[in-house]
Amino acid sequence: MSLRAKCAIAGLGQTRMGRNYDHASPVGFAAEAIQLAVDDAGLKITDIDGLLVNPGVTWMDSVMASFSLQQAMGLKDLRLSATMNIGGATAGAMIMHAAQAIDAGLANVVACVFADAPLKAPTPGKAKEGSAAAYGFGRGLNAAFGQFGVNAMYAFVARRHMHLYGTTNEHLGAIAVAQRQWANMNPDAQFYDTPMSMADYNSSRWIVEPFHLYDCCLVSNGGLAVIVTSAERAKDLKRPPVYILGMGQGHPGGDPMETLASGAPIAKETAFKMAGIELDDIDLAELYDCYTFTVLVTLEDYGFCKKGESGPFVANGRTGPNGSLPVNTGGGQLSSFYMWGMTPVSEGILQVRGEAGRRQVPKHDIGLVSGNGGILSTHSTLVLGAHP
Amino acid sequence: MILPPAVVVPPTQSSPKVTNCMAEISKPVPSITPDLSEFFEGARNNRLIVQKCEQCARLRFPAYEICSNCRSTRASWVPVSGRGEVFSFNIMHQVYHPGFAAEVPYAVVVIELEEGCKFVSNLVGVKPHEIRCGMPVEVIFEKLSDEVTIPKFRLRAAR
């Protein structure tokens, strides 16, 4: 039996994002986000009987994060618990897992949460106030050549795309600028108050070529949770239900430098079939954007344009506030906040509900949400609908 | 940015060197882990060797326990030409290790060998902004210590 519209997202909880030190650890952010999500849905904490956790990099004890969070929050008598990690695709995968469990009668109200706290509060006497260093790593041999961090890996893939298809920094910059324009209409975005032109983009410092500073996502402290329950139950709750029309995962394997592709084609096939939709039915797209480049690849892989043609496709502002295809309408991870796959999920929920304020897109019946982890290694697709 | 995969990062031996009264921090010297001991033995003798699946003959590097093509666990080390092309590259502007502080911006390259295997390395003698995909290269060896020599690459005349 199809899971189409069997379940819905009934609550969204989002802590303050970015340089906030409201909690000392991700557990605190996760607990706050879950409480906010439960309140948003009009439920009680004791209604939760399932807990799925995607721990960020700074989560201590991440091997059993869902249990440690349960203990920290004093949650009793859960019927479902798991710590999940397929990188940025985890948010979609948690919602998928929750919906499956609810439809099978294994749980009723499932909280899915991501939280992280890589930024440390400024300490007197220390020059640096915390940085992306939590994400830097290098394997033994690679370190000898100066190859460190995920930025440097993605840069190889992006360079290859540029070499084969003529993609340019102006193309990457078009994504960055469009998303900043969206962020300037999102009060929750870390760059809400900071406009950015193409000239600003071009003059921003290099991180690792071909990536400027504004090709790379933000680093954020915060927590983000959603409550998944049956569509029947969601109808009687406080918020407009966001129906889960389609779900899918795709994990292509192989070498992303060779394929220059994500798992989106596989995940899309499953999700669109379940939802009974075509690409033309999509009103807005919230696409995982660890880098501007990731958005380009994802647009290609969903078929919005052909492989290799995403640069010219976005060059005229097509994905921005005045474009024909609204993409990453809250500013995304590049300009709003970096909560891994929960960033596109949260914006998808707000848009489909029609609660996105000044940045609300006029037609918001069907939203596409993607997640991506590793180096284009894992992928999740959600099709969210305002109507069952 | 996406999460670092849950890899076990082998420790690097970073030994401070003192030269001309100036404290100079050397680049990280890779540890000779058991899976790469033969590779480093080859490099010490200025030979580039990679792992070869004994069942399907596919070449691979770094070393893995299982062939991703045929799942065989039997493998040996074989010499390769050391000739190839620049497949991709980046130019690093951030300092992740003090040993590279004096070199930023520097390039890291992905070399695709003629035999079809890829190597992350450095291209010696070419300015970072002059590197292009497709440049023909050949291996050279850089001795870091008595035990550790690593392969780097330089331009070669195209055939």
Ligand SMILES: [Zn+2]
């Ligand atoms: Zn094999």
